[in-house]
Each structure stands twice: as structure tokens, then as C-alpha cells.
Amino acid sequence: MKKLLTLCLSVSMLAGLSACSTPQENTSQELVIYSPNSDGLIEATIPLFEEETGITVRLQQAGTGELIKKLESEKNDPIADVMFGGAHSQFIQNADLFEEYVSVNDKNLIESYQNTSGFTTSYVLDGSVLIVNKDLIGDIKIEGYEDLLNPALKGKIATADPSSSSSAFAQLTNMLLAQGGYTDEEAWKYVEELFVNIDGKIEGSSSSVYKKVADGEMTVGLTYEDPVLTLINDGANVDIIYPEEGSVFLPATSAIIKDAKNMENAKKFIDFITSQQMQDIYGTETTNRPVLENAKTSDTMKPMSEIPTLIEDMDYINEHKTEIVDRFKDIFASIN
Known part of the structure; x- marks a missing residue:
């Protein structure tokens, strides 16, 4: 977990904010935001x-x-008025901490990511992808998940642990969905065959996956879109592959804190991050994929209309995550 950072906010100022509850705060020109987001997005x-x-x-x-x-x-x-960032599931699991609010821009978002909970607002998307080292791949074809079963790739595929890494868990549910469904036996057979080919090499963190591929230690990696686009923009000799079976794109989420002291300012922030202006900036000036239907994107970012996509059943995953993880652990233990 990254070290707690405070920007423009001392501990004493935070304490002062929590102590104040005068009516004047309702018209204040301040907003307290908690965020796990990267510095670039901030x-x-x-x-x-x-x-x-x-x-x-x-x-x-x-x-x-x-x-x-x-x-x-x-x-x-x-103390906080807005939580800016985090997985949708973490918000749903802590619904009592958040205030109901639907942005004025919500109807313009991609339909699958509109606010159906009453309090969660999606603002960027990140998809499960494959990263390939162009120097190492040679003539091996990589177009989707099935290609990862190639014996020539045994021990050369990087992945993190789905039981502890959110991106690796997203890859697990993506490949299950792509192969037939979360409970489909053939889909779980694919998972077993893939991890036989991975050959027990599990990375300690999500970032190690794409770094090891970029550094030439591994040939292929199971990762997410944002860091791969960053590597490509920085000149790394890697390719991004959107699996032909379909990529799942999961939303980064924001919400207003229950009984926020700066409620009107919080609503303005939620509307701002889903506005045309901000969504165009996300798509053209960062490597975060916008969630607005018609937002602009950079040349590096492949248009969503050109990517085979799958829609995650987020309600099912929220309810059954433990059993999915446990089944993966059983498979991994039996292989190793």
C-alpha cells in the first residue's frame, strides 16, 4: 500500500475541518477529496x-x-467530501459510507457504466489486455487467450496472483467469461491449462508483470491497459493485445461521502469528472480510457468500437468473489 500522502492539507487542518460544523461550510469554497489515484490522473x-x-x-x-x-x-x-477512485466492488461493499447522487452527465456515459446503484459514478475505464515483448515473441502468434496455451510460451508468461492482485483477478474473471462463463467447467479447464503453461511463476505485484515483459525477462504478460499504453508512449518495444475472445473493461469509481460537509461542491466535482471537457482530457492527455460515449481519445488508444468487448456481471462477481478465488487456489495448488 502506498504511503499516505497529503497535498495542501496538514493534519491540523484536517482536524479543524472535522471539528467545524457551522452553516457557513455549506457555502464554503473548499472540497476534501480522498483518492487512491495515480499522480498523473490527479x-x-x-x-x-x-x-x-x-x-x-x-x-x-x-x-x-x-x-x-x-x-x-x-x-x-x-472529513472527506468525495472518494475519487477505487474499484466499483469496494464502493458497493461499503454503500453505507456514500451519498446518493446521479450526475447530470450520467445519461451520456456508455450505457453499461451508467450509475445504477444511485451513488457510484464511473469516470474512466481500464481493460484486461495482454502485453507482448516484440523482441522476444518471434513468430509466435498472440491474438487472444487461446494462444497462451502454446507450449513454446511455457514459463514465459507473466501474471500476478488473482487471490491478491485486483488486475490478476480481473484477468481471471475475464478469461472465464471469454471461455464460457464463471461456472463453466470448460472455462475452468482452460484456467488450469493456462497455469500449467505459466509454470508456477507468479509475480509479487501487478506492476512486476508489465515491467518484466518490457525489460525482456518475460515474453507475454496478463495485465491492464493503462500501464501498457504508458510504456508504448514512452517508447518501449512492446505490443498491446486485446484478446480476440473479448476484453472486460472495469470502471474506476467515485462517490460523494455520506453527509459530506461540502455537499454542493462535491456534486460539482462529480459532474466535472464526467463532463465532456474532462473526459476529452482523460482520453487525449492521459492513458486512462474515458467513459463518456463520444469522448476523444489519442492515437495510441484504440477506439472502443474496434475492440472485442465483454461485459462483466459485477453483481455476480461481488457476491461470488471468495468462491472464485478459492477454486483458483485449489487449481494452482494441484498444479504445483
Whole structure:
């Protein structure tokens, strides 16, 4: 978990915010945001929001789990106004921490990612992809999941642990869906065959997957779109492959904190990150895929209309994650 960072916000100022509850705060020009997002996404969003609205943002950065625990401890007297970032499932599992609000822009988002919970707002998407080292792949064809069963790739496929890595778990559910479904026996047989070919080499973190492929230690990796596009933009000799069986794109989520002290400013922020202006910036100036239907994207980012996609049953996954992880653990243990 990354070290807790505070931008423009001292501990004493936070304490002062939590102690204040006067009516004047309802018309304040401040907004307290908790966020697990990368610095790149923060820097693309916060300064422009402040410039456009005149609202001063007080930001605290940490891992999603740590911030959820903070929100839980503060729920009787909330400090934060907005949680900016994190997996949709983590918001759903902690619904009592968040305020109902549907952005004025919600109807313009890609339909599958519109706000159906009443409180979760999607603002960028990240898809499960394959990363290939162009120097190492040679004549081996990589177009989708089935190609990873090629014996020539045994021990040369990088992946993190689906039981501890969110991106690796997303790959697991993506390949199950692509091969027939979450409970389909043939799909689970594919998982077993793939991990036989992976040959017991599980990386300790999600970032190790794409780094080892880019550095030439592994030929192929199971990863997510954002870091691969960053590597390509930085000149790394890698390819991004969207599996021909279909990629699942999962939303990064934001929500207003229950009983937020700066409620109107929080609503402005939710509307801002889903606005045409901000969605175009995400698509053209960052490697985060926008969720607005008609947002602009860079030349590096393949249009969604050209990518075979699958839609995750997020409700099912939220309810059955433990049993999916347990079945994977049983398979992995039996192989190794």
C-alpha cells in the first residue's frame, strides 16, 4: 500500500475541518477529496477543477483499502467530501459510507457504466489486455487467450496472483467469461491449462508483470491497459493485445461521502469528472480510457468500437468473489 500522502492539507487542518460544523461550510469554497489515484490522473483533474470552479481542493492520497477504513472511522463526523477512485466492488461493499447522487452527465456515459446503484459514478475505464515483448515473441502468434496455451510460451508468461492482485483477478474473471462463463467447467479447464503453461511463476505485484515483459525477462504478460499504453508512449518495444475472445473493461469509481460537509461542491466535482471537457482530457492527455460515449481519445488508444468487448456481471462477481478465488487456489495448488 502506498504511503499516505497529503497535498495542501496538514493534519491540523484536517482536524479543524472535522471539528467545524457551522452553516457557513455549506457555502464554503473548499472540497476534501480522498483518492487512491495515480499522480498523473490527479494532476490532470484537480488543478483544472480548482481553476474552473474557484473551489480549493484538499487532497489526501492512499490505497483504497486504507481510505475506506478512514471513511468508516469518520462516518459520524465526515472529513472527506468525495472518494475519487477505487474499484466499483469496494464502493458497493461499503454503500453505507456514500451519498446518493446521479450526475447530470450520467445519461451520456456508455450505457453499461451508467450509475445504477444511485451513488457510484464511473469516470474512466481500464481493460484486461495482454502485453507482448516484440523482441522476444518471434513468430509466435498472440491474438487472444487461446494462444497462451502454446507450449513454446511455457514459463514465459507473466501474471500476478488473482487471490491478491485486483488486475490478476480481473484477468481471471475475464478469461472465464471469454471461455464460457464463471461456472463453466470448460472455462475452468482452460484456467488450469493456462497455469500449467505459466509454470508456477507468479509475480509479487501487478506492476512486476508489465515491467518484466518490457525489460525482456518475460515474453507475454496478463495485465491492464493503462500501464501498457504508458510504456508504448514512452517508447518501449512492446505490443498491446486485446484478446480476440473479448476484453472486460472495469470502471474506476467515485462517490460523494455520506453527509459530506461540502455537499454542493462535491456534486460539482462529480459532474466535472464526467463532463465532456474532462473526459476529452482523460482520453487525449492521459492513458486512462474515458467513459463518456463520444469522448476523444489519442492515437495510441484504440477506439472502443474496434475492440472485442465483454461485459462483466459485477453483481455476480461481488457476491461470488471468495468462491472464485478459492477454486483458483485449489487449481494452482494441484498444479504445483
